[in-house]
Amino acid sequence: MINMNQIYKSFGQNNVLSGVDFEINDAEIHALMGENGAGKSTLMKILTGVYKADSGSVLEDGKPIHFKNTMDAEQNGISFIQQELNIWPNLTVLENLFLGKEETKFLGVVDNKKMKQRALSVFKKLNIDIDLNRMAGTLSVGMQQMLEISKALMEKPKIIIMDEPTAALTNNEIATLFEQINRLKNEGVSFIYISHRMEEIFSISDRITVMRDGQSILTTKTKDTTHAEVVKSMIGRDLDNQYPDRHYHQEDIVLSVEDLSSVEHQLKPIHFDLHKGEILGFSGLMGAGRSEIMRVLFGLDKGNKTVKLNDKQIQIQNPNQSISQGLAFITENRKEEGLVLQDSILENITLPALKSFSKTGFLTKSTMAQYSDQMIARMNIKGKKEDACVNLSGGNQQKVVLAKWIATAPHVLILDEPTRGIDVGAKREIYQLMNELTDRGMSIIMISSELPEIIGMSDRVAVIHEGKITGILEGASISEEHIMTLATGGENNETV
Known part of the structure; x- marks a missing residue:
């Protein structure tokens, strides 16, 4: 004890x-x-x-x-x-398992055979199959x-x-x-x-x-x-309903994606539309290709696609083009891709939108500070604008990432696992913020592994199975049963 x-x-x-x-x-x-x-x-x-x-x-x-x-x-x-x-992404799975704890033979020679036996024994208990020689970063x-x-x-x-x-x-x-x-x-x-x-x-x-x-x-x-x-x-208080009420009425199409595919990620031709003010959920089992679709769309990974934004065809070859044309993408890996951890909250929040904080080529620090204070207060971030993001909790880091991209005022906001590792109170705050953003006309694509979140916040749900959309659900057809049927390759008569 x-x-x-x-x-x-x-x-x-x-x-x-x-x-x-x-x-x-x-x-x-x-x-x-x-x-x-x-x-x-x-x-x-x-x-x-x-x-x-x-x-x-x-x-x-x-x-x-x-x-x-x-x-x-x-x-x-x-x-x-x-x-x-x-x-350690550049070391093998086996090297990660035994880093600093290597098994050795006579005269300190590393005993790879013994290490592999121990590793495979643990993998067997956990019922997982990973190549021990594979790079962990992959x-x-x-x-x-x-x-x-x-x-x-x-x-x-x-x-x-x-x-x-x-x-x-x-x-x-x-x-x-x-x-x-x-x-x-x-x-x-x-x-x-x-x-x-x-x-x-x-x-x-x-x-x-x-x-x-x-x-x-x-x-x-x-x-x-x-x-x-x-x-x-x-x-410290009773929590109202976990998911705030949504009052969405379908409007014009903002984003149209046709023939999105990727040999690298084994994505079949993907087609979907996103309407103004809509939250379109993307659901599916891990490895189905949900995040990969968005990475290809945003220009982070290679692939083919035809994209129209506000009925105008646009070219997206890299993230800079996406951002300049009104798209923002919050990846699931906030530590490596979402934040400059050693920089302050202010520096992270204002980084993607520095042009909007400049006047005649010079940054206006007072405006940057004012905006940062507003977002810290609005999103209930537990920290001051001078604090380094590395010292924040995971949930507060996620709020900083959200604030950072909201500063770019995008037409389309892609959220990959927006509430992973976040407590119940902070989740509610993020859901409310999503509602506020869509009420102002922003459109959101939300990828989530949590079915209650998908069901509670999505106006429509695209379900992915083995690199393709197996159906899009809306209204009363958005249910755990229907989502799981499509996510496992089954057919569903409730799709639209």
């Missing part, structure tokens, strides 16, 4: 943790919940030796413990799988997540901390992961499970601790609480 008692931690004048109590029992799955910025990751970094608490105690079976760093924590049986993946985000989980299981952990472990996984991969979590729990391993997905929390956890504003608010057995009580503890 590990007890964290009255943990305090500040960074400068920012009080991040203010007397947090948390415990994890042997062979327990303990969910740790709270809004982005509540202090969950900081608390776990104190446990694993990344940060040192200003005050408070950490005890294992009643004895004080303190780890020098994450490697020290791992050697003592505590592994931390963080939300932002720690993959794996999908979902497969990279499974690689991170495999790395943790290479050791013999007593406690595994998982921060949003299923954000990029398919339903089958989630089911496999949960089987392994329960198997390891039965073998005595404990889990600290950080997630914003309520259905997962109530499915997998034994107890829940909720944090808010750097304090522990609630600890309870999962069976003794409700979704509503957990949400109220997280945000």
Whole structure:
């Protein structure tokens, strides 16, 4: 058993943790919940030796413990799988698994055979098939997540901390992961499970601790609480309906895409229209080609297409052409493609629209500062405009990415997994913002792996299966059953 008692931690004048109590029992799955910025990751970094608490105690079976760093924590049986993946893209899968922990033979010669045997044993348990010689950077985000989980299981952990472990996984991969979590729990391993997905929390956890504003608010057995009580503890109030009402009436076509294809991504000819003020959802299983379609459309990846914007044919060979003609694309990988992490919130928000903040060739810093302050307030970003984005929580980083592209005033906004890793309160804020933008005439394409989100926010849904659109649903036909039928290659009479 590990007890964290009255943990305090500040960074400068920012009080991040203010007397947090948390415990994890042997062979327990303990969910740790709270809004982005509540202090969950900081608390776990104190446990694993990344940060040192200003005050408070950490005890294992009643004895004080303190780890020098994450490697020290791992050697003592505590592994931390963080939300932002720690993959070395230019190394092979095998090299990633054993980086700094290589198996050796006599005279220090690396024992590749033994490492491969250990790796394949873990892969078999997780029911995954990855070529050990493949470069890790070529794996999908979902497969990279499974690689991170495999790395943790290479050791013999007593406690595994998982921060949003299923954000990029398919339903089958989630089911496999949960089987392994329960198997390891039965073998005595404990889990600290950080997630914003309520259905997962109530499915997998034994107890829940909720944090808010750097304090522990609630600890309870999962069976003794409700979704509503957990949400109220997280945000300090009752939450209205998760998805705000939409009042969309179909208008003229803004974007028309014909014959979009890609040999690289195995995309068949894709055809779809997007109307003014519409949210068009793109759904499908992982690997179906949803993100790849948008990358080809935006000019990030090679492919063929015929694109009309406001009934005028346009050429898109690269992202700069897309942006200049009124398209914006927020990719699912905010860490590598969405932000300049070392730059400030102000610098990131204003970067794509510097021309609009310039006068006679010179940037007007006062206008940039004013706009940044407005967006920070409007999107409830927990930070000041001078703060570096690297120090923000994942949810606040996502809000900065949204603010950054809104500054370009695009006709079409493409959102790839816009609420991945974001807490329930922040999700609602982003949904409201999407409604405001479409009410002003902006059109949105939203890719999401979360079916409730697709169903709750889309006016129409294009379903992708093996690189092609198998149907477009609208109105009452937008249901989990119809989407999954099309996503798995079945036929559906409800398409339009």
